[in-house]
Amino acid sequence: MELAATELDTAVPPLLYYLYPGAVFLYFLAASLFSVCTLHNLKQETPSKPELSSIGAVVGVLSLFILTYVAQLVSLVALEGTDSQWPPAEHTVVGSLSCLLVFGIQLSWLSTAEDLVWYPYQGSWIIALAFEATLGAFAVVESRAHSLGRYDTAELALISLRCSILLALIFWTSMRRCVQAVHPWTDEEHQPLLSDATNANESGYGSTSDTEAASDEETEYTWERRKREAKESMQKRLKEGGNWFAYAKGFMILFPYVWPVGNRALQLRVAAVGLCLLGSNVLHLLIPRQTGIIMDSLASNEEAKANNPWVAVAVFAGLRLASSDSGIELLRQWLWIPVQYYSHDAMTRAAYSHMIHLSADFHDSKSSSDMMLAIHGGHAVSNAIESVLLQAVPMLIDMCVALIYLSVTFGPYEGFITLATGTIFFIMAGRLVAESKTASRQRVNALYQEHYIRQSGLQGWQTVSAFNQIGYEDNRHANAVTTRWLREQQYILSWYVSIAFQTMVLTCGLLASAFLAVYRIQNGKASAGQFAMLLMYWAQLTSPLQFFAKLGKRMSDDFIDAERLLEIMKTKSTVENKKGARPLKFVSGDVTFDNVTFSYDGHKGVIKGISLKVPAGQTVAFVGATGAGKSTLLKLLDRFYDVTGGSIKIDGQDIRDVDLFSLRDRIGIVPQNPILFDDTIMNNVRYGRITASDEEVFDACRAASIHDKIASFTQGYATRVGERGAKLSGGELQRVAIARAILRRPDIVLLDEATSAVDTDTEQQIQLSFKRLCQGRTTFVVAHRLSTIMNADRIVVVEHGEVVEQGNHSELIVANGRYADLWSKQVFLRPREEVNIMDLIDDRSAVVDDLSSEQTATEQGRPDVLDSDSEIQTADEDQAE
Secondary structure, eight states, X not given: OHHHHHHHHHHHHHHHHHHHHHHHHHHHHHHHHHHHHTTTTTTSOOOOHHHHHHHHHHXXXXXXXXXXXXXXXXXXXXXXXXXXXXXOOHHHHHHHHHHHHHHHHHHHHHHHOSSOOSHXXXXXXXXXXXXXXXXXXXXXXXXXXXXXXXXXXXXXXXXXXXXXXXXXXXXHHHHHHHHHHHSOOOOGGGXXXXXXXXXXXXXXXXXOOOSTTOOGGGOOOHHHHHHHHHHHHHHHHHHHHSSHHHHHHGGGGGHHHHTTTTOHHHHHHHHHHXXXXXXXXXXXHHHHHHHHHHHHHTSSSHHHHTSOHHHHHHHHHHHHXXXXXXXXXXXXXXXXXXHHHHHHHHHHHHHHHHHHTSOHHHHHHSOHHHHHHHHHHHHHHHHHHHIIIIIIHHHHHHHHHHHHHHHHHHOHHHHHHHHHHHHHHHHHHHHHHHHTHHHHHHHHHHHHHHHHHHHHHHHTHHHHHHTTOHHHHHHHHHHHHHHHHHHHHHHHHHHHHHHHHHHHHHHHHHHHHHHHHHHHHHTTSSOHHHHHHHHXXXXXXXHHHHXXXXXXXXXXXXXXXXHHHHHHHTOOOSSOOOTTOBOOOOSSOOEEEEEEEEESSSSSEEEEEEEEEEOTTOEEEEEOSTTSSHHHHHHHHTTSSXXXXXXXXXXXXXXXXXOHHHHHTXXXXXXXXXXXXXXXXXXXXXXXXXXXXXHHHHHHHHHTTOHHHHHTSTTGGGOBOOGGGTTSOHHHHHHHHHHHHHHHOOSEEEEESTTTTSOHHHHHHHHHHHHHHHTTSEEEEEOSOGGGSTTOSEEEEEETTEEEEEEOHHHHHHHTSHHHHHHHHHHSEEXXXXXXXXXXXXXXXXXXXXXXXXXHHHHTTOTTOXXXXXXXXXXXXXXXX
């Protein structure tokens, strides 16, 4: 039993030297990750002056603690060498160096932390205190057994000093937290005297506005806005979830599109890919080892001659072939491609299908480019998963295996060198990436500005030439190119400096490992083949280290891209079919607006209690100033939006209770600003009814007075109209849209300023076409040109979302109200006071002509003059609303 106790006394201290830094580092890393995942770091308030001074004191004391390890290493070399105990014990040197590295990392993070959380530091100091006390206890026990040498005495003194420092750190930070909880810091200087710099758009007392002098660097470009909005959405979900685990759980909505649920064949392929990755890990271990075997077999000693080098070379060739793109990598790619295609395909289709089924409020608030980027965010999810599963995990396994194998082969010194090199590489790479963000942002801004200036100058060439600003645009573009090149140079230089520092760290680690290997070879503890193996392992470590250094930013960018898609996938349509909704039973086309109210934002009312009963087959025209709510009524009828209050009924059926697609199948609409696809005229017109024949398309175009014009084109109906119909004139674009509506053969017709962009002659032709289109159909017309709706069965004057007048043209003229005022402004005639409707019919003198005969002849030939309210506002009513 006494012998066993002696063995324990000599075995436990070396183990403690290795466990000590490992336990401290693992706890500190795990606690820091936990604080990030649970958002404790984001819940900390900005440190005030007393807090900052306290942190500075902790940094100073921790620096003193680290210096004790430097002193221990110096004393180890100086004292043990003189005591004839050279070389020193490996566990003592490696343990001290490891502690120096671990607490150096703590010092680095503590001095630069913006959102400081104390429990990772306090917990690690408590663990360190326990190990230091244990080591001190063993030293005291050993001192009682026999006298201590000079180094042992110095070590015991340093251990005592470290215990005192750790106790002081733990007590100081604990008391500081207790005091802060009872009496929070109050620092008058913590409150800004002037306006907050972040509120650049607000003017505060004592501050000056630099808006006019703002440089291009302060401009928020589109890509920055999108990234900022995605980050804000991410932070909002993080705060709502409370931690990163809940945030990541939110992405489970995308899981069925990433993992092949229900597809057993693809799942087996994924499992096979996992086996291929494990095989690659084994090959990465065996190839350097086999290289060492070849080197040893070529040595001149007798033992090496007994080994056949040709066999070793053949095995090496087989391993290299298996690990190459012609071997296991080819098999892995073949297995993974269908899985990758499934993920990208399923995500893209699901995102597009979800977006196209969303209601108008979503599409009105998002640009097409934002939606395209959101769909691309589905690829970001797949890329992130591939980066983790196919690259990060295998590389991490390779690094761990290499660390263990090198430590076993070359001893703990090699393990420390490898681990220290990797740690320093990560810290330096992270700092350099953070410092290069400004240069990267300036570079992207300069690229964006150069592209914008070039594109705007070429697209607006006619305006540039008309205002004789070619020289100005030329100089502007030249300055943008110069600025971009300067930013490019700065970014490239910072990138090369970053690479240089990273390479320097790896080179220093390689040199240290090489010196250690040579030392062991000279002492007969290693072979030349093992030296070659070491060099190959270091070559394999370089790529994973660089990958992991960039993985954080890559994953962050992928999450930001995926956040856009996730936000949209969680968006619910505000216009949906009710459960059990039945198809619309169309009878005749009676439409009833029953006390309809509506608001776009839930606050400001756009439609305020409108009630109308429209018999089947009647034509109702909505007129009024821009922004009155006319086009909104048409959108409500087509269920682009649902009413806030009241109801809209067709043949007695509330349109919210019927199937949405059956409702829209009965309605044909000609919008004020029709949008055509970048396709042929034939396909654009046929979009109204996909099954229509060519002859039916021709008939619809004839009815819209556009057939002859199309026939005059070189390619006729095969002419592509360009993006959004850009190759057609305004009148041609509108008539193609009218033809599309005519082809649809709707039961209810909605015309929203359908003739606003055509000339008078064409308008007369289209009016005849409309008469044929609307005959026997319930029709709703929105118009500013009152000459186009004179024959409507009913004219409804809308102001501020309310009906102020309604009746036919003659009745409203006699009423001498708002409609008569609008009419007089367009035709420059006003009704007499107190006229009878029968007098208006029998006596043309019921209206007063304020113009001369020449002016009357001129103005009456201009029915397209807009009302004064419209002239000072935008012609796009939907945008104004």
